Amino acid sequence: MILPRSFYERGAEPVAKDLIGRILCVDGPSGVVRARIVETEAYVGIQDLACHASKGRTARNDVMFGPPGHVYVYLVYGMHHMLNLVTAPEGEPEAVLIRALEPLVPEPGIPLRGPGVLCRSLGITRTENGSDLCGTGRIRVENGTPVPPEDIVATPRIGVDYAGEWKDAPLRFCLRGNRHVSGRKPP
DNA sequence: TAAGTGATACGC
């Protein structure tokens, strides 16, 4: 039911696609929140100028260089936490940013559209950095129901205009037609 | 469209 570590060791691009439709579970003070992953972005290693790892290994991005199936959380713009999953073998710094979720439990649901908003709603901060998705931490991912490839749309990633030739790479993946997807909706 | 916010990384 909980995705095994082998799910995460295949590299950020395939895992980012395969994560669409899976169920993110987060334990909180008022019980567990369950939500369907509807939007992700892949950050594909040191050659990817949009990936933090392109500037080398630092204290901030250290867990991205570690084993797969762990959580990488950092702060941007002084106020927003970003939830990422480490998705390549140890030593290969790749990760998937979780950008939007469709709330399932509780019903009617809390705001989970946008990477900063969902972290705020779920109480995810840097204290979760390095947490094991396959262990006893607050955060897990379950199988969910498979999404056929034609229902996954790829677009350029959001907010990476500084990334030169990488800014237009189609590494953002959305569940087609889903209303919980953040920002401008793909066709 | 722009300001807000503070950790981070790097230069001095």
Added chain:
DNA sequence: CGTATCACTTAC
């Protein structure tokens, strides 16, 4: 030390 930058959000 100082300062530029930032995988965003919200309100004008």
